[in-house]
Amino acid sequence: MTLTLVGLGLGAAEDITIRGLKAVQDADVVLLEIYTSALIDSSLEQLATFLGKSVREADRISVEEQADDILSEAREKRVVLLVAGDPLSHACMKMHRHGPPISLVAGRGELSRHATTHCDLCLRAEQAGVSVEVIHNASIINAIGRTGLQLYRFGEVVSIPFFEKNWTPDSFYDKIVQNRRANLHTLCLLDIKVKERSVENLMANRMVFEPPRYMSVNVAIEQIRQVDAVKHELAASSCAFGVARLGSKTAKIVAGNAPGYGRKSCSGTLEQLMSVDFGGPLHSLVICAPHLHDIEEQYFAHYNCSASQTEQ
Amino acid sequence: MTLTLVGLGLGAAEDITIRGLKAVQDADVVLLEIYTSALIDSSLEQLATFLGKSVREADRISVEEQADDILSEAREKRVVLLVAGDPLSHACMKMHRHGPPISLVAGRGELSRHATTHCDLCLRAEQAGVSVEVIHNASIINAIGRTGLQLYRFGEVVSIPFFEKNWTPDSFYDKIVQNRRANLHTLCLLDIKVKERSVENLMANRMVFEPPRYMSVNVAIEQIRQVDAVKHELAASSCAFGVARLGSKTAKIVAGNAPGYGRKSCSGTLEQLMSVDFGGPLHSLVICAPHLHDIEEQYFAHYNCSASQTEQ
Numbered sequence: 001m002t003l004t005l006v007g008l009g010l011g012a013a014e015d016i017t018i019r020g021l022k023a024v025q026d027a028d029v030v031l032l033e034i035y036t037s038a039l040i041d042s043s044l045e046q047l048a049t050f051l052g053k054s055v056r057e058a059d060r061i062s063v064e065e066q067a068d069d070i071l072s073e074a075r076e077k078r079v080v081l082l083v084a085g086d087p088l089s090h091a092c093m094k095m096h097r098h099g100p101p102i103s104l105v106a107g108r109g110e111l112s113r114h115a116t117t118h119c120d121l122c123l124r125a126e127q128a129g130v131s132v133e134v135i136h137n138a139s140i141i142n143a144i145g146r147t148g149l150q151l152y153r154f155g156e157v158v159s160i161p162f163f164e165k166n167w168t169p170d171s172f173y174d175k176i177v178q179n180r181r182a183n184l185h186t187l188c189l190l191d192i193k194v195k196e197r198s199v200e201n202l203m204a205n206r207m208v209f210e211p212p213r214y215m216s217v218n219v220a221i222e223q224i225r226q227v228d229a230v231k232h233e234l235a236a237s238s239c240a241f242g243v244a245r246l247g248s249k250t251a252k253i254v255a256g257n258a259p260g261y262g263r264k265s266c267s268g269t270l271e272q273l274m275s276v277d278f279g280g281p282l283h284s285l286v287i288c289a290p291h292l293h294d295i296e297e298q299y300f301a302h303y304n305c306s307a308s309q310t311e312q
Numbered sequence: 313m314t315l316t317l318v319g320l321g322l323g324a325a326e327d328i329t330i331r332g333l334k335a336v337q338d339a340d341v342v343l344l345e346i347y348t349s350a351l352i353d354s355s356l357e358q359l360a361t362f363l364g365k366s367v368r369e370a371d372r373i374s375v376e377e378q379a380d381d382i383l384s385e386a387r388e389k390r391v392v393l394l395v396a397g398d399p400l401s402h403a404c405m406k407m408h409r410h411g412p413p414i415s416l417v418a419g420r421g422e423l424s425r426h427a428t429t430h431c432d433l434c435l436r437a438e439q440a441g442v443s444v445e446v447i448h449n450a451s452i453i454n455a456i457g458r459t460g461l462q463l464y465r466f467g468e469v470v471s472i473p474f475f476e477k478n479w480t481p482d483s484f485y486d487k488i489v490q491n492r493r494a495n496l497h498t499l500c501l502l503d504i505k506v507k508e509r510s511v512e513n514l515m516a517n518r519m520v521f522e523p524p525r526y527m528s529v530n531v532a533i534e535q536i537r538q539v540d541a542v543k544h545e546l547a548a549s550s551c552a553f554g555v556a557r558l559g560s561k562t563a564k565i566v567a568g569n570a571p572g573y574g575r576k577s578c579s580g581t582l583e584q585l586m587s588v589d590f591g592g593p594l595h596s597l598v599i600c601a602p603h604l605h606d607i608e609e610q611y612f613a614h615y616n617c618s619a620s621q622t623e624q
Binding site: 007009010011012014015016017018019021022086088089117119120122123126127134135136137138139141142143145146148150151152153154155156157158159178182184247295298299302 | 319321322323324326327328329330331333334398400401429431432434435438439446447448449450451453454455457458460462463464465466467468469470471490494496559607610611614
């Protein structure tokens with residue numbers, strides 16, 4: 001039969017497309033993937049009520065380890081997998097994003113399961129003769145245009161993982177520096193940990209989960225400063241936008257820049273941005289190119305001077 | 313009152329979100345912007361019927377020159393501006409994308425009007441006290457993930473403009489080369505010319521328009537080869553994906569690679585990709601990073617060996 005990946009967009013249940021809603025209504029089985037992103041303005045129950053269907057939660061363990069089950073279900077039935085944002089944006093990021101590779105901490109050579117993303121699921125389904133459809137939607141990758149920064153001026157996207165005691169991977173920092181050298185902005189995706197297990201629980205194969213964690217703009221900047229204290233290539237000359245719940249009713253966009261950037265109209269500093277309370281998840285951060293275009297400058301001032309913006 | 317920019321997504325009328333549809337139903341005035349992108353599976357009439365509203369076409373001239381009219385209308389009424397794709401993705405590209413700056417050909421110092429994008433319109437509306445809402449949707453920027461290429465491995469997006477007799481700007485080529493040096497993919501947006509006027513008609517201020525032109529994958533590759541014949545930094549080692557009507561019912565994805573890339577399972581060449589008939593607009597092109605990840609390799613083979621893919 002069919003496997004349909006439906007993007008839910010960035011905010012509430014009604015951000016689904018009509019085509020997506022029809023696919024859900026026609027489906028025999030509806031799964032909601034919850035570990036690469038999160039719905040901001042809607043709970044699972046609200047979503048199910050809105051869709052008029054029962055929705056089964058699919059965490060990382062079920063999507064990655066039970067991919068075969070999903071595929072064999074899709075051979076017989078019309079299966080819809082709902083994904084917050086766009087189905088292929090967040091998922092593909094995730095393999096790059098979640099904490100230390102399990103193979104490293106558990107020594108079980110499980111690195112390959114991190115590649116078992118939605119892309120992989122689609123490909124395997126197609127190879128198994130299941131008809132695959134992807135119904136796209138907005139993701140942070142394009143919605144970040146709401147900052148006024150021009151999308152064609154973004155370089156490579158980076159992911160900032162939660163630093164842990166003996167695990168502080170800082171390749172994101174080098175990429176930000178590289179993008180800035182090419183006069184490009186950097187969108188930083190911030191880590192999400194949902195239904196993760198501790199090393200102890202993993203090794204004992206206990207299905208006991210840590211509480212969910214979503215990295216804030218503040219923690220992201222703190223980690224950047226931690227790396228910068230060693231590498232000294234970034235901080236003083238960097239403008240940035242902190243963004244929370246983009247695309248939702250409670251979206252917040254705040255621009256900050258370092259002292260010495262020489263723009264009188266913008267009084268913020270990175271330190272100031274760090275002290276902003278962005279509220280609940282999901283957060284993202286943009287480190288700007290050294291030079292802003294005219295319209296970008298205007299937006300920077302707009303979001304900076306008002307210090308705190310709420311859009312609908 | 314309000315100005316709401318509503319993204320229509322990539323294919324048919326039903327790719328609008330429910331939130332977007334509600335905004336349209338509540339609107340006093342509905343405009344459809346047609347010059348930065350195009351609806352693939354729906355005409356203006358079909359869209360209007362689907363939405364149950366009359367829809368006024370807004371070409372480049374009305375959005376750029378009559379921005380003041382749109383703003384003053386939005387002061388009194390609920391105005392919706394519909395945009396194919398995501399409202400802030402395509403628009404922001406466009407200023408980078410359309411032909412020779414008019415100031416260059418007409419000597420009228422009109423370069424600044426190219427900055428009058430949707431971003432600009434939003435900012436001016438906000439500054440005028442009009443409540444602005446942006447309802448995001450999918451754009452080529454994230455839907456390109458359907459190729460199986462990982463979005464976090466894309467570098468700077470480039471736009472390939474139609475070459476003209478004395479105007480063959482080739483900065484896109486250098487950016488592709490730069491991205492490949494950093495082992496990144498490049499999404500190439502291909503030029504769109506809708507309701508453009510010839511220099512003669514522009515200078516005589518005659519509202520006579522050239523027929524619409526949409527750059528094909530084939531023309532894009534031809535232009536790349538033309539630059540490569542001088543610069544010699546790209547061709548022989550480059551894999552690529554040609555993509556047409558992504559997100560629509562007639563989407564087509566074909567992967568091709570150059571000889572000598574050494575992948576036995578993929579028999580295509582860039583020449584071969586050039587001879588593929590991708591059908592109607594809109595087309596895009598991805599020049600791949602020198603090294604593909606495992607899942608990307610698999611997708612490359614999938615789209616390459618089947619030589620022609622149609623997805624729903």
